[in-house]
Amino acid sequence: MKLTVNGVEHEIDVDPRTLLVHAIREQVGLTGTHVGCLTGDCGACTVVVDGQTTKSCSVLALSAEGSAVETIESLADGDDLHPVQQAFWDEFGFQCGFCLPGMLLTAKELVESTPDPTDDDILRAIDGNLCRCTGYNTIVAAVRKAARS
Amino acid sequence: MRYTRPADVDGVTAALADGDAVVVGGGTMVVPEMTHGRVRPSAVVDLAKAGLAGIARDGDGWVIGAMTTYTELARSNVPLLATAARGITGGPQIRNRGTVGGSASYANPSSDVPAVLVALGARMRLARRGGAREVPAAEFFAGAFRTAREPDEVLTAITVPDTAAAPGYVKFKLVEGSWPIVTAAALAGPTIRVVLGGAAAAPVVVELERASWRARLRSEVDRLLTEPWDDVLAPGHYRARIAPVIAARAVAGALEEA
Amino acid sequence: MAALPARVGIGSSPRKRDGAALLTGRALFLDDHRPEGLLHAVVVRSEVAHGRIRAIDTAAAAAAPGVALVLTGAEAAKHAGPVPYFIDPAARGGNRTDIRCLQVDKVVHVGQPVAAVVAASRHEAQAAADLVRITYDVLPHVLDARAAMAQDAPRLYEDWPGNVVAHNRYGSGDPDAALAAADVVVEGELRIARTTTAPIEPRGYLASWQGDRLTVHASCQNPHQLRWMLSVSLGVDESRIRIVTAKVGGSFGLKMQGHPEETLVALLSLLADAPVKWVEDRRETLMAGAREQVHRFRVGATSDGRITGLVNEIVADIGALTAQAGWAMPNMSATTQPSGYAVQDVRVELDIVCTNKPPCNAARGFGKDAAHFVMERAVDLVARELGMDPAEVRRRNFVREFPYRTATGLNIDSGDFDGLLDKTLDAVDYAGIRRGQAESRERGRYLGVGLGFELTPESSDSPGTFVSGFDTTTVRMSVTGMVTVLTGVTSPGGGNDTGIAQIVATELGVPIEWVELVQGDTDRCPNGFGNFSGRSMVVGGGSATLAARDVRAKLLAVAARLFETSEVDIRDGIASGGGRELPVPEVARALLTRAFAIGDIEPVLESTRAYKPGNINHVPDELGRIQPYPTYSSSLHAAVVEVDAETGKVTLADYVMTHDCGTMINPALVEGQARGAVTMGLGSALSEQLVFAADGSLASNRFKSYLLPRAGDIPLLRMIHQVTPSPFAMHGNKGAGEAGVGGAQAAVANAVEDALAPFGVTVRGVPLSPPNVLALIDEARP
Numbered sequence A: 001m002k003l004t005v006n007g008v009e010h011e012i013d014v015d016p017r018t019l020l021v022h023a024i025r026e027q028v029g030l031t032g033t034h035v036g037c038l039t040g041d042c043g044a045c046t047v048v049v050d051g052q053t054t055k056s057c058s059v060l061a062l063s064a065e066g067s068a069v070e071t072i073e074s075l076a077d078g079d080d081l082h083p084v085q086q087a088f089w090d091e092f093g094f095q096c097g098f099c100l101p102g103m104l105l106t107a108k109e110l111v112e113s114t115p116d117p118t119d120d121d122i123l124r125a126i127d128g129n130l131c132r133c134t135g136y137n138t139i140v141a142a143v144r145k146a147a148r149s
Numbered sequence B: 001m002r003y004t005r006p007a008d009v010d011g012v013t014a015a016l017a018d019g020d021a022v023v024v025g026g027g028t029m030v031v032p033e034m035t036h037g038r039v040r041p042s043a044v045v046d047l048a049k050a051g052l053a054g055i056a057r058d059g060d061g062w063v064i065g066a067m068t069t070y071t072e073l074a075r076s077n078v079p080l081l082a083t084a085a086r087g088i089t090g091g092p093q094i095r096n097r098g099t100v101g102g103s104a105s106y107a108n109p110s111s112d113v114p115a116v117l118v119a120l121g122a123r124m125r126l127a128r129r130g131g132a133r134e135v136p137a138a139e140f141f142a143g144a145f146r147t148a149r150e151p152d153e154v155l156t157a158i159t160v161p162d163t164a165a166a167p168g169y170v171k172f173k174l175v176e177g178s179w180p181i182v183t184a185a186a187l188a189g190p191t192i193r194v195v196l197g198g199a200a201a202a203p204v205v206v207e208l209e210r211a212s213w214r215a216r217l218r219s220e221v222d223r224l225l226t227e228p229w230d231d232v233l234a235p236g237h238y239r240a241r242i243a244p245v246i247a248a249r250a251v252a253g254a255l256e257e258a
Numbered sequence C: 001m002a003a004l005p006a007r008v009g010i011g012s013s014p015r016k017r018d019g020a021a022l023l024t025g026r027a028l029f030l031d032d033h034r035p036e037g038l039l040h041a042v043v044v045r046s047e048v049a050h051g052r053i054r055a056i057d058t059a060a061a062a063a064a065p066g067v068a069l070v071l072t073g074a075e076a077a078k079h080a081g082p083v084p085y086f087i088d089p090a091a092r093g094g095n096r097t098d099i100r101c102l103q104v105d106k107v108v109h110v111g112q113p114v115a116a117v118v119a120a121s122r123h124e125a126q127a128a129a130d131l132v133r134i135t136y137d138v139l140p141h142v143l144d145a146r147a148a149m150a151q152d153a154p155r156l157y158e159d160w161p162g163n164v165v166a167h168n169r170y171g172s173g174d175p176d177a178a179l180a181a182a183d184v185v186v187e188g189e190l191r192i193a194r195t196t197t198a199p200i201e202p203r204g205y206l207a208s209w210q211g212d213r214l215t216v217h218a219s220c221q222n223p224h225q226l227r228w229m230l231s232v233s234l235g236v237d238e239s240r241i242r243i244v245t246a247k248v249g250g251s252f253g254l255k256m257q258g259h260p261e262e263t264l265v266a267l268l269s270l271l272a273d274a275p276v277k278w279v280e281d282r283r284e285t286l287m288a289g290a291r292e293q294v295h296r297f298r299v300g301a302t303s304d305g306r307i308t309g310l311v312n313e314i315v316a317d318i319g320a321l322t323a324q325a326g327w328a329m330p331n332m333s334a335t336t337q338p339s340g341y342a343v344q345d346v347r348v349e350l351d352i353v354c355t356n357k358p359p360c361n362a363a364r365g366f367g368k369d370a371a372h373f374v375m376e377r378a379v380d381l382v383a384r385e386l387g388m389d390p391a392e393v394r395r396r397n398f399v400r401e402f403p404y405r406t407a408t409g410l411n412i413d414s415g416d417f418d419g420l421l422d423k424t425l426d427a428v429d430y431a432g433i434r435r436g437q438a439e440s441r442e443r444g445r446y447l448g449v450g451l452g453f454e455l456t457p458e459s460s461d462s463p464g465t466f467v468s469g470f471d472t473t474t475v476r477m478s479v480t481g482m483v484t485v486l487t488g489v490t491s492p493g494g495g496n497d498t499g500i501a502q503i504v505a506t507e508l509g510v511p512i513e514w515v516e517l518v519q520g521d522t523d524r525c526p527n528g529f530g531n532f533s534g535r536s537m538v539v540g541g542g543s544a545t546l547a548a549r550d551v552r553a554k555l556l557a558v559a560a561r562l563f564e565t566s567e568v569d570i571r572d573g574i575a576s577g578g579g580r581e582l583p584v585p586e587v588a589r590a591l592l593t594r595a596f597a598i599g600d601i602e603p604v605l606e607s608t609r610a611y612k613p614g615n616i617n618h619v620p621d622e623l624g625r626i627q628p629y630p631t632y633s634s635s636l637h638a639a640v641v642e643v644d645a646e647t648g649k650v651t652l653a654d655y656v657m658t659h660d661c662g663t664m665i666n667p668a669l670v671e672g673q674a675r676g677a678v679t680m681g682l683g684s685a686l687s688e689q690l691v692f693a694a695d696g697s698l699a700s701n702r703f704k705s706y707l708l709p710r711a712g713d714i715p716l717l718r719m720i721h722q723v724t725p726s727p728f729a730m731h732g733n734k735g736a737g738e739a740g741v742g743g744a745q746a747a748v749a750n751a752v753e754d755a756l757a758p759f760g761v762t763v764r765g766v767p768l769s770p771p772n773v774l775a776l777i778d779e780a781r782p
């Protein structure tokens, strides 16, 4: 199949059961998208498919054929961090960093679609992303800051 | 495992004709079930390109494509359903992907959509090779994870009639991330209908008079909710205990709007 | 804030140093490593809670596509011995059993490893694993600790006299007499349901052999101990084993070593003659218990609120025995009582009991959490009995003279508990809440406020084990002036690497950007003990300080020669003296390239030092008590809750934690640790619970049924700092990271009871999930 990730088309060989997250990690070789539960609950595998955040453990790779997939690796522009990434760094919005790629892509979708999000908007947006380290307060602060920048 | 992604409904019904294929809608439930071996299909029919998404007006109501996502529903003004869609958990990722048709077909007792559809008097459009039929939502939800859909059928759309009644929707969950424990979808018109979700294997319909609803609600719920749903999150007796409370909140919410 | 070392750095909050790699997805976690020729392992686990393995049929699995190897316990036992204990129960007078990487003839819990499959892909390994057929002679099982203590209960380990690993008694004085003489005696029972740490990254290992040398990449907290364990279980000398901890995606105790899969994966790689990786599925991660115990307590007090005696009987259900440290946690539940309250007549009886459930693994809090939960409940019950304010009862009983020897022998280094209480009450507006409470009750709203005090012994040292109270760091400056720090402590995500770099930069007087930190590689780092017990900044930071001071002294000596003056200084990467200046790299280069010209200064810019903090004392006193902790951080929590009395749902309205971990090296990282621990405590207080079906299988085996807090569940956790430096640690810093779990449980439980006071509810355990709270209300109703 052909899988387009971060604007690059990859010719890959997949079993029909292969999950999008595994295709991205193992065939395309981009390991910033993480596996935390494989049940759609933790959000560590979040990617953007055709402009919408999606949990890539709940999508068959074949189903993404013809779609534009974006992963965490596309967020920074070379060494220049995206404002959302910078805000997470400034606000200590992560500790171990495992949930971080999913959090960042989810936060980016929010700040792009909702210019001045309320705290409630932020909480609802990151509702599908589990973090076990931070207690979320600094993540909320980071999203708030990113929205304002 | 065979994988097909038909471009239209005819392609879907053809692929389902043998009755051994599993439908993938948004995939949010069925794909993880395949990963964990709870579903081991020999063939998969992916609805992604079958043209089943979107909400349209049709006469005195809506036609909602089975592949309409929660995100789309949340932006619509379909009563109750839009409210319920906004409250779906799992984050925007699930709301972007999970579909109304998938939720209905899955028929998980602990979910939002079934009770809402029953409250709205929705009808479910099913297609199979060479035929189609419509089933009222109240008949479609046959039990826990059971619907009136046959294995060779696909749910194509859900029709929802307009209503002048005032809507009220309340969902009770244990914490942010839990399945709904009890939901109540109320419509307050000349009479009041409130449908309980999560409380039993299938939605429970409670009909009440406006004048006497507060007095009658508890006894009606007790009478109708004979076999409350029981799972690892909450025992049946707990669901039975709070069902009238949640129902009353939904009705009160509807009446405030009226 | 207390006086900090004069130089810049310590006390400020630079951002995490590995931030860029993590933010861009470039950081490599365990599962991101994929060497050439990699094979994947899946573990076949017991489906029965208790049984004798009759037969294992591996034929179909071995013939399945892609399969390289199927291993059973009997075969594994030919190549690998038992996994050595991190803390051997026998050394503590308890019962032990051999822990194997795969069970040989008996299983004692659902999920215990019985066989393993190695195949070309994870998918093929899983498919083949499903074909392994195991037949058991099923034995009766027991899932409840009290039931397991009965004479006729099924025995997990047949050569033991029962299912009790150890019975211990702690305390001093005469609590029975104290209770008999008390004005009031209150008693209670508290059940702490089984929870789990659930880091978002599951556990995993990747082993490969090059000839007779083994390299293991691991998502693990303690690389040196893991090396020793593998050396013992595999019979390979330590010098031939290298452990590298990958980036660790959270751990919280779970990834301390002692798991069967560590030895297993190394052995699979040996037998398959290829690199083998194993990463847990979430259902496997969720099996690891964190805590489960029942406390029965009696406290006596005078009519003015002074607590005079305490008796506490603990039954701790650790599931099956493990080589991991987790089984020993309940000891800390006992010894941490009576926390920072001046009560000398205390008896704590502890039974550590095995049941047919998966083992409890080490977990943030390490049992101390339960001590606080119990004490704080006891204090509130005394207040209730006497009609006093709970804050006042705490004040009547706080320890005020330090160091203070507790009834169980701990020696509290320092603290200001009244200060914590004052700051917390003030911040939460305690008086205001009490006024508002009455009014909201009239409107049918149930608001409550609860306090939780915590005294957290940190940085422990357990004699004769690898729970070590010291650690070692090398600081090395290269000829270019760049600094490499190699340390024995590791970071599972909290950020101690940033803190240690800060310390080294501060001590040396160079910019933090010059400092590179290496952790978690047994071939590069000096012998060390990794991460546990809030130790990393105390002993990692302390040893880094000593080593950095050595290097600085050397640089100063060289500069003195170069400047021909004894008045020299180094700041911001510049050496100065006698009116001259030279960048530090020039000083380094001078020593290392002109050693003979410089004269009799030994030309090495490197030092390896260990740091042993004070206050630890392993000589038993007359009561046999030892003192294994240098520092005791303390905190006071206040939770404000609203309870929906119709559904039992508890909503957090406000939360304040006043935290005292002495000097803070990096306040932002301290807050991060504290908020994380509080959130874990809130989860266990309100929603988290591992539920087992009657057959011993885990019913809550995904994040839809094991409910971790999500963003919307957690209010702003307001942090207030108090700094009471420890006299026994290098920078006056105390451990941070464990405080929060027990304090949060206690504060929430007390707040819920306070909110529901009109019903007369008595809290008897956690989680206070809506069904449980409604049951409490029902029970209290006449």
Ligand SMILES: Cc1cc2nc3c(=O)[nH]c(=O)nc-3n(C[C@H](O)[C@H](O)[C@H](O)COP(=O)(O)OP(=O)(O)OC[C@H]3O[C@@H](n4cnc5c(N)ncnc54)[C@H](O)[C@@H]3O)c2cc1C
Binding pocket: A039, A040, A041, A128, B022, B023, B024, B025, B026, B027, B028, B029, B030, B031, B047, B066, B067, B087, B088, B089, B090, B091, B094, B097, B098, B099, B100, B101, B102, B103, B105, B106, B110, B111, B112, B113, B149, B153, B154, B155, B156, B179, B180
């Ligand atoms: C993290 C998370 C949170 C969630 N939170 C909620 C919540 O708050 N409330 C709630 O109600 N639900 C919730 N869900 C479940 C959600 O309802 C479903 O995930 C979603 O709506 C199902 O839609 P889908 O299109 O993804 O279904 P799929 O997974 O694609 O399919 C589900 C089932 O329906 C069948 N199916 C799908 N479409 C059709 C069709 N058109 N015709 C015939 N059969 C079909 C499939 O074969 C499968 O058996 C949550 C799920 C997750 C993962």
